Amino acid sequence: SQIGLLLPTSLCSGQIARLIADRLDVKLGGPNSVLSRIVALPHTEGCGVSSGISEAMYARTMLGYLTHPLVKFGLLLEHGCEKTHNDYMANQLERMGCDPQSFGWASVQLDGGIDAVTAKADAWFANALADTAAPVYEPCGLHALRLGLLTTGPVSPDIAETFAHLTHAIAGSGGTIVLPETSALLSSPDFRDQVLTTPSVTPSLAYGQVADTPGLHVMETPTEHWVETP
Template sequence: MHPVIRLHTDDNVVIARTALPADTPIADGVVTSVRIPAGHKAAARPIAQGEPVRRYNQVIGFATTAIAPGDHVHVHNMGMGDFAKDYAYGRDAKPTDYVEVPATFEGIRRPDGRVATRNYIGILTSVNCSAHVAGLVADAFKRHPLLGIEPLADYPHVDGVVALTHKTGCGMAEGEPLQLLRRTLAGYARHPNFSHIVVLGLGCEVNQISGMLKEHNLTDRIRNMDIQAMGGSRKTVEAGMDFVREVLADANHVHRETVPASELKIALQCGGSDGYSGVSANPALGVASDLVVRNGGTVILSETTETYGAEHLFTRRAVSREVGEKLVSLMSWWEDYTRKHGAEINANPSPGNKAGGLTTILEKSLGAMAKAGSTNLVDVIQYAEAVTAKGFVFMDTPGFDPVAATGQVAGGANVVCFTTGRGSVFGCKPAPSIKIATNTPLYRRMEEDMDVNCGTILEGEETVPESGQRIFDLILRVASGERTKSELFDFGSAEFAPWPLGVTV
């Protein structure tokens, strides 16, 4: 197998399949001049200072100094720069090729018609001040198999009792920051993967529970308690435990039935990315995304700051100019938002990303967008807003994975698919999280955490479409109840992280 990957004939860089020593042939008449780490880039021809560096036949940066053929191309000789983008709204939009006989999975049909993939009882908090009490309630029902403690043994159809706590709710402005927090909590309170919800507060916080319930018309399945009104921590814990015991039988009274794949809402995430992310796992997840959409379902891409620089490729797939302009306006908002806080939206990726071979945010964005496949962009929505459209939807979120995924699940995602090249571990209760490794060494090193190995693509054992079909098949099994690796480790409570917009006062 050739030692490098060339993604397009017009690219002036290639990607090392494995670590390459100096003098390794990588192109016609070109050998590496230095050692090239696995997943990193090498110049396939001379690149003049100021010339665009191209990968995927797209600009990923500019040479900050002259680069000779065979040189390592990374942060020491490549950086950001401005270039014109043609948004070409809707130019590449095309009718969706729906499958004739849609796939199915075994889901839980709720009384309102929505479909769940899991069945939890949830404990939400209005403020950080009630977080510990919420944790105590959930801990009373926590399984400890090694100790023989199975408090839910009589309720086999209940997946667990989960407390989702956060660090805000008071000392905050009553405008957009409060609205965003309430929208997030309301999205979780309505999530079909929760059979019942109790919301715990302190009593004197800015985010009053009564205000949140009224603002979002939350009535069914929800109980609320304030620690101050209940008479303190112990009494609130006891009341919370009584609530759980009261609803357990009702929560357990569910069964799975065959439902169409159109009921899937898949959150697309990547974290701990590397130089292979845009070559193996992300394109394979893109194939799975297309299959979800072709079966009538929905995929949700987010992380606006990690789409920056590649948005012009999405606007071309927008179903209308209005939808495309929504995405462009988000980029403008983020440029202004980061500028106000002394940051740059086009800053380099994280240290782990750079160690894995990613040099600029443009390069990361172009690889990350592959998760969304090739179907039309049908809607662009705000953080934690309810996802109602079928097809490929973009949700505005930060790039930080827990915050982004929290918004997607608040929007209704019932499965999370998370690609990683460095080894991110993640869960997102109440939705199951599927972890997809970009390379085989990572998969073998962290096999207890990874559900899928896409390193098979790099090794020529499997094509991108074959790997994508394998991911889609796993999505259906997980939606039907099969446990993911993160669920076996009980991940998913600590990762709940609403976007802390605004100042703390």
């Protein structure tokens, strides 16, 4: 099942997005809806975010959530004074090859405050759902899987070999596997010798980048912190 997502473009609109999402989930989400639930993604970024690599990582990460296959409808909510406002996000979507008109857009300041922007979000999701038929479910194979493999601490040979078999099965069937470049699997001979064709590993994805092609990918990971692993 798919979800509805309210994506705040900065810290400043995060709690408002959460309040709106909680309200919408009661009204429009659930087992009898096209959307299993409606959620927000509050975060601590966007307001005064620095330029360069930090800004690029933030944009890729946020828009990766927005364009995830599990998101049926996504609405971006700006506060109005942040650097990464709605126009910024729309430009980033266009660079990714996505149509900004496929998403909803709202602004706490420009739309007239919390009550007004809540009403706008309510109307946008209600209209989107009114024009959408119930989903049709059908079986699919391993080619439809997109799986991230995360490990913490040392990896035993048996576990490394199991992950190697899993990677072969999914990637070999046309699915997608993503590993962080700090993964202990990449330094385990029991994984490397079965999966990799070269002794050195170069990331094929930037931090937060969406994998556009199937197969095995290694994602750039600046830190080893579990929470910051994409």
